[in-house]
Amino acid sequence: TQLLEQSPQFLSIQEGENLTVYCNSSSVFSSLQWYRQEPGEGPVLLVTVVTGGEVKKLKRLTFQFGDARKDSSLHITAAQPGDTGLYLCAGGYNDYKLSFGAGTTVTVRA
């Protein structure tokens, strides 16, 4: 099993602040996905990145895949209370399996 480590484990910030969540591994992944999960719900896919060095922007969210395809980051600009949730990264390591990190719990205070 390819291991993915996420940091920090918990993050609490004030509305309007910026935040970055990191996802690191010693393994190379064919793709890297980010999900957000709210209490009582399943994870919801935010983005998939497949090319080393790729940067994708989704409104206030910026996702980056490391050049070596071993790490990724999620940056949120001007966070809002609606961004609160558990953020999970997942790395694809064969045609169909994903390895998930333990997640980062983000709390944005109004």
Add this chain to the structure above:
Amino acid sequence: GAGVSQSPSNKVTEKGKDVELRCDPISGHTALYWYRQRLGQGLEFLIYFQGNSAPDKSGLPSDRFSAERTGESVSTLTIQRTQQEDSAVYLCASAVGQGGYGYTFGSGTRLTVV
């Protein structure tokens, strides 16, 4: 359906009893996955179905766990002789093709073994 549907949403069972969890994938999604989520841990792969191919059962933690899927339709995950360590949220996901570009998850079944 519009999304992946799982039932029941919550299940409390006594240690030693059998439980059956159900997943209705999105119509047309050939890939179906079961994952287990324990508090503070990442999602743990259990089993993968792809169309009529033999499933990848490599993630099932013991022979008490089994799953079935007929074609591209409903799947059931069965846990026999439940143990307290089986308590977790069981998530089902479906995907187009082999799922390399993302899964659609259901809301999960929260299983509590008392």
